[in-house]
Amino acid sequence: MENTLENKAKFFAQYFKQRVLRTSMSPEVVPVATWTLNNPLEEEYLELNPLSSITDEELVIIVKFYEPTAHNVKLDDGQIEFDFIYVDQGASGAIEISDGYCLDWLRSNGFATEWMGLSVEDLMSFGWIKLKEN
Structure with a gap:
């Protein structure tokens, strides 16, 4: 799977309405909602729990x-x-x-998981997610 904004938006949809989105417009974590799909996603990422937690x-x-x-x-x-x-x-x-x-x-509770053949490490390297510190 390619690192495209369309694929990133599809991935973000897995966490819809959860307070896991970090945006360039807000220093706080905000819910993933429909407005994010209509706005540039270049700077945004999801802040998720590692499975180890x-x-x-x-x-x-x-x-x-x-x-x-x-x-x-x-x-x-x-x-x-x-x-x-x-x-x-x-x-x-x-x-x-x-x-x-x-x-x-796991997704509905804010944990980072593999998606469409991409490992958590792949998602991190794409800049789509960052893991919370334990």
Whole structure:
């Protein structure tokens, strides 16, 4: 994917109405809204949370969507690993960060994630995002 303003606008749309946009017109973070799609985006970027800052409680929220009995949840190498109860026995499972609901939840909560084949590092090198300091 190319680093174009059209592609940047499409990426920004993933974070619509979230207070993650930094603009040249305001020193504060503002919501991504429709007006940004009609204005020059050269100087703007999204200030997002790195995945490393996700809390255990947030991981549990994601996993509970998939498996209500999940426990011992942890993030490991691009996936969320967990234990759960199956019938009357313990089992374990994993969810890829790139799974649909997981990605949607992460984006809706201001986390930086891959997009359309672009890694977080690619998005940073394009100047589309900056990661918040922990």
